[in-house]
Structures are given as C-alpha cells and as structure tokens.
Amino acid sequence: MSMSYFDQLNLTGEEKRGAALKRASELKKTIVEYTENKFSIKTGTEMQEITGLNKERMLHYFNASEKDWDDWRWQMSHRISDAITLEDLFDFSESQCAQARRVGIKYRWSISPYYASLIDSFEDNDPIRLQSVPSIEELDESGHSDPMSEEMTSPAPCVTRRYPDRLIINVTNQCAMYCRHCQRRRNIGETDRHKPHRSLLAALEYIRQNREIRDVLITGGDALLLDDLKIGWLLGELDKIKHIEIKRIGTRTIVSLPQRITPELCKVLKKHPPIFINTQFNHPREITPESKKACDMLVEAGVVLGNQAVLLKGVNNAPDIMKKLNQELLKIRVRPYYLFHAKHVKGTGHFITTVDEGLAIMEKLRGYTSGLAVPAYVMNAPGGYGKTPILPQYLLGRQDEVIRMRTWENRVLEWAMKPPGKKCGGSVETYLKQGMDGYLPAISD
Numbered sequence: 001m002s003m004s005y006f007d008q009l010n011l012t013g014e015e016k017r018g019a020a021l022k023r024a025s026e027l028k029k030t031i032v033e034y035t036e037n038k039f040s041i042k043t044g045t046e047m048q049e050i051t052g053l054n055k056e057r058m059l060h061y062f063n064a065s066e067k068d069w070d071d072w073r074w075q076m077s078h079r080i081s082d083a084i085t086l087e088d089l090f091d092f093s094e095s096q097c098a099q100a101r102r103v104g105i106k107y108r109w110s111i112s113p114y115y116a117s118l119i120d121s122f123e124d125n126d127p128i129r130l131q132s133v134p135s136i137e138e139l140d141e142s143g144h145s146d147p148m149s150e151e152m153t154s155p156a157p158c159v160t161r162r163y164p165d166r167l168i169i170n171v172t173n174q175c176a177m178y179c180r181h182c183q184r185r186r187n188i189g190e191t192d193r194h195k196p197h198r199s200l201l202a203a204l205e206y207i208r209q210n211r212e213i214r215d216v217l218i219t220g221g222d223a224l225l226l227d228d229l230k231i232g233w234l235l236g237e238l239d240k241i242k243h244i245e246i247k248r249i250g251t252r253t254i255v256s257l258p259q260r261i262t263p264e265l266c267k268v269l270k271k272h273p274p275i276f277i278n279t280q281f282n283h284p285r286e287i288t289p290e291s292k293k294a295c296d297m298l299v300e301a302g303v304v305l306g307n308q309a310v311l312l313k314g315v316n317n318a319p320d321i322m323k324k325l326n327q328e329l330l331k332i333r334v335r336p337y338y339l340f341h342a343k344h345v346k347g348t349g350h351f352i353t354t355v356d357e358g359l360a361i362m363e364k365l366r367g368y369t370s371g372l373a374v375p376a377y378v379m380n381a382p383g384g385y386g387k388t389p390i391l392p393q394y395l396l397g398r399q400d401e402v403i404r405m406r407t408w409e410n411r412v413l414e415w416a417m418k419p420p421g422k423k424c425g426g427s428v429e430t431y432l433k434q435g436m437d438g439y440l441p442a443i444s445d
C-alpha cells in the first residue's frame with residue numbers, strides 16, 4: 001500500500017501546529033475588512049435614539065399612548081398614506097413629498113407608524129425610506145405586471161400552484177406596509193380586501209381532492225393580517241386533511257408590524273404544528289428590539305422561522321450588508337432561506353440589480369461565514385416555472401471519476417470520486433498537496 005502524503009512527511013506535533021497556526025493567520029486576513037466594516041452597518045437596535053424620537057413625535061402627532069403604539073390594530077388604522085402626514089412628521093424635502101403625492105395617484109402606498117419610526121430622515125439613501133416611501137422612479141413604465149404568470153397558475157380560487165407537492169393559498173391583498181419593491185404589486189389594488197370565505201372553502205376543497213399536496217403556504221398580501229379566529233380556522237381545516245404534512249405562513253408583519261405577534265396569536269399557532277413562517281428582512285436596520293421580541297414569541301410557540309430577502313439596489317446589494325443581515329438574523333433565530341433576485345415588475349425598475357451583483361454577494365458569503373447564514377440565491381423563472389437557483393460555479397469540470405473544483409477561497413483542486421481501495425490516478429494525493437500548499441514542506445520526489 002502506498003504511503004499517504006502526510007505519512008511521507010512524518011511531521012512532528014509541533015510542525016502540525018505550526019501549519020495550523022499559519023493557516024489560521026491566513027484565514028484571519030480574509031475577514032479583517034468585514035470585521036472593521038460591520039460596525040458601520042447599524043442594526044435597528046443600534047438606532048434606538050433616532051427611532052425613539054420618531055416614535056415620540058408620532059405619538060404626539062396622533063395624540064396616542066404607548067398602549068396604542070403596541071396595539072397592531074391601532075398601528076393599522078394609523079398607517080401613513082398621504083403626503084401631508086409625511087411632510088408633517090419627517091424632515092423630507094418638498095420634492096420628496098411631491099413625489100409621494102404623484103406616485104400615490106397611480107400606486108397605493110401605506111406605512112405603519114412603527115416602520116416609519118425606523119426611518120432616518122437625515123440619511124439620503126436610508127434603506128427604510130427606500131422600501132417604504134414612494135419615489136418618482138416608480139412612474140417609469142417599463143417592466144411587466146405579472147412576470148411570474150401567477151394568473152396562469154391558479155387552478156382554483158385563491159390557489160397558486162407551481163410545484164408538484166405544494167401550493168399557495170392567497171388569503172388577502174392587505175399588507176401592513178406596501179413595499180415599494182413589491183413583486184406582487186398588481187395584487188395590492190385600491191382597497192384592502194380579505195378573500196371571501198367561499199373562495200377559501202373552494203381552495204380547501206381543491207387541496208382535499210389533490211392528495212399529492214403535502215405542504216400549503218398561506219400568504220397574500222400578508223397572511224397575518226387575518227384575525228386570529230380566521231387563522232385558527234384555516235389551520236384547523238388544513239390539519240383535518242390527512243395528506244397535509246406542513247403549513248407555512250408568509251408574512252412581513254415581523255418586520256413592518258411586529259405588534260401583530262400577540263400572545264393570543266401565538267396561542268393559536270401553537271395549536272397547529274408544524275408551522276413554518278417565512279418573513280422578509282432586507283436590511284439589518286429592520287432588526288429591532290420589537291422584531292426580536294416577535295421572533296422570540298413565535299419560536300416559543302413552536303414556529304420555525306425563515307427569511308426570504310429580496311436583493312434590492314441601494315438597499316442591500318453589497319456583500320457586507322448582506323452578510324451582516326444574515327448573521328443578525330441568526331441571532332434572533334431566523335434562518336436565512338432565500339435571497340430573491342428581483343425581477344422587473346412595473347414600477348420597481350430602480351431596485352433591480354444585475355445577476356452578477358447577486359453572484360458576487362454569494363461568493364462573499366459561502367465559506368466566509370457560517371453555512372447557516374448563507375441563503376439560496378434564486379430567481380423566479382418566467383412563465384410560473386418556479387424558483388431556480390443561481391449559483392456561483394464551484395464545479396469546474398469533470399473527467400471520468402475526477403472532478404475539478406474551485407473552493408470558496410478560489411483554490412482549484414482535483415478530487416477523485418472512486419471509493420477507497422480502487423486506483424484513483426493519484427488525484428487524492430494531488431488534492432492534499434494542493435490543499436496544503438504553502439503550509440507544509442514540499443515532498444522531494
């Protein structure tokens with residue numbers, strides 16, 4: 001039997017430790033820049049001074065109390081949706097308010113006081129403002145209204161089906177805030193409307209008749225804007241269908257209206273496991289004590305939390321912002337799940353990034369931070385053909401049983417896939433030599 005590369009080296013313990021220290025020092029260098037940068041990317045928790053002042057101003061303006069502020073129904077009934085209130089509350093320029101007025105004629109907008117309190121009006125490219133306050137660029141007419149062809153994938157009322165074993169029930173067009181980048185803005189319409197009970201019954205009947213469906217996503221709009229009774233009823237009806245294994249809920253309230261996560265709602269959710277909730281944090285500034293509390297309550301109710309961020313120009317299209325976002329999400333027990341490549345929905349063209357930007361972000365995540373903090377970068381294929389992963393290329397080539405790979409650090413290696421004991425053309429040895437290149441002494445032939 002031939003000796004392995006390491007056997008041939010016959011290293012002492014001290015030499016092995018020396019190699020490990022050299023390697024650790026090189027790894028450390030790869031993260032120095034981010035370690036310095038991350039402190040300049042503030043979370044919402046670190047912006048409490050500004051947030052607190054905004055909140056105080058709004059409570060005074062609406063003549064409201066702390067108790068009102070913590071009540072999600074008060075938040076909903078005091079959503080800011082006109083330029084005059086915006087002008088009264090924030091130091092925005094006349095032009096910004098005029099833009100909101102003009103865009104409002106064409107597209108609905110509405111911001112919960114809580115989400116508005118996160119705005120830093122002194123920052124020109126404030127990520128909270130960009131996502132919530134209308135900009136004149138929305139009037140650009142280019143783009144599609146339904147790039148995912150959702151209207152062509154609805155076999156029953158309220159149902160969207162794009163995959164073999166799962167489907168979506170759309171329960172409402174209402175949201176706590178109408179995000180300026182919304183990919184479903186055509187659903188938002190003019191008025192808030194929950195789906196009629198008879199449509200939900202028809203959706204349930206479709207699920208009953210299709211036994212291959214094992215996973216149902218309840219979404220909208222925002223599914224958690226239904227009242228607790230309706231949510232409990234729908235989850236209960238799904239529980240009665242034997243072939244339904246899991247239920248999912250799509251909501252951005254954790255980000256835009258965390259007051260919606262009440263003990264009463266958690267009690268309802270706790271009764272219907274297993275429930276997975278996916279939300280949409282797009283920037284670390286959205287992570288606040290309130291959103292953390294909402295996540296804690298949901299986790300304690302047995303809900304599994306995931307995040308579906310949208311890649312947005314000017315908001316989060318930078319590797320360090322995305323890395324910090326994902327790391328902060330793990331701290332509040334939300335697993336980064338997807339990073340969506342935003343498509344050109346009419347009125348959202350100013351948020352669109354290139355795929356190259358998305359790939360560059362993924363390159364800076366994989367290997368540089370915990371795998372748990374690395375979401376899947378996906379694009380919804382046109383025509384309703386579903387989420388399609390877009391990955392940086394790590395598999396460079398393959399010849400018979402030998403694959404050529406590129407590691408997260410850009411080391412190009414070869415690896416033989418033949419099982420041990422079989423002749424593998426020496427490529428495992430090549431791999432070891434390449435992998436440890438620079439850390440261990442070279443073997444003389």
Ligand code: SF4
Nearest residue numbers: 175178179182221252
């Ligand atoms: S919460 Fe979701 S559906 Fe509602 S406006 Fe925002 S992105 Fe669109």
